[in-house]
Amino acid sequence: MKYKMIVLDLDDTLLRDDGTLSSRNKQALMAAQEAGVKVVLASGRPTYAMKALAEELDLERFGSYILSFNGAKIINWRSQEEAFSSTLTPQMAHALYEMSIEEGVSALTYVGDDIVTASVNEYTLIESQITGMKVVEVSSFVEAVQVPVVKVLMVAEPDKLVLVEEKLKAKLAGQLNVMRSKPFFLEFTEDGVNKGTSLNHLIQQLGIERSEVIAMGDGYNDVAMLEFAGLGVAMGNAPEEIIQLADYVTDTNMNDGVAKVVEEFLLKDLVQTT
Known part of the structure; x- marks a missing residue:
């Protein structure tokens, strides 16, 4: 499989406008994790505000990750160990x-x-x-x-x-x-802490290459990780500046844009190699 990790912004990317996870997005991400792909939920939200979604996607069972506070913390959801942490005095x-x-x-x-x-x-x-x-x-x-x-x-x-x-x-x-x-x-x-630099810390620990990472987002705080990843994907609802710098543009958060990328770049690849 070409890609080993998918990194997802939450609001206006993985989640619908009402803050819920669609069944298609959930099904696609569960299938990706079953295939061995690491899922990283990457948000400006505090860790506390990401716990429910981590549970819904069963990150603990798969040893997937939460990247919270715009990259200031990364937590292995199975072990609850911090892969990276940064604070202000x-x-x-x-x-x-x-x-x-x-x-x-x-x-x-x-x-x-x-x-x-x-x-x-x-x-x-x-x-x-x-x-x-x-x-x-x-x-x-x-x-x-x-x-x-x-x-x-x-x-x-x-x-x-x-x-x-x-x-x-x-x-x-x-x-x-x-x-x-x-x-x-x-x-x-x-200084120097954002979703992209923190993602770099994580993949070095896991032995994953940048080229093996998909990152998806819609906002200005997603730019660093979109530019860092091997495949930087902008949501169809993202501002034009974000769309212009992305490698690929998917559908909107209301039309299962995340699932469509997972199906195209991860699950289809899996089917073709089995």
């Missing part, structure tokens, strides 16, 4: 919070299984809805965040966040990785 989280105040946007991070913020708004509530995590509004962000965190998000209406992203990317170049996961989410992780 509490001091860096505090500094980002101060920058958010200066820029007039809200900031949040994750402590335990909670979303911690000093300012609840529609965007922090969207993150709660996506992740299934409780929002804890604190009077002092600095006092509430006293341990290393995996990432910090700044959230605001998209037009405002475009300007903040441009300014802070320049200001924090060489210090932090700054990327947009959704139009209203601006994410900050350790």
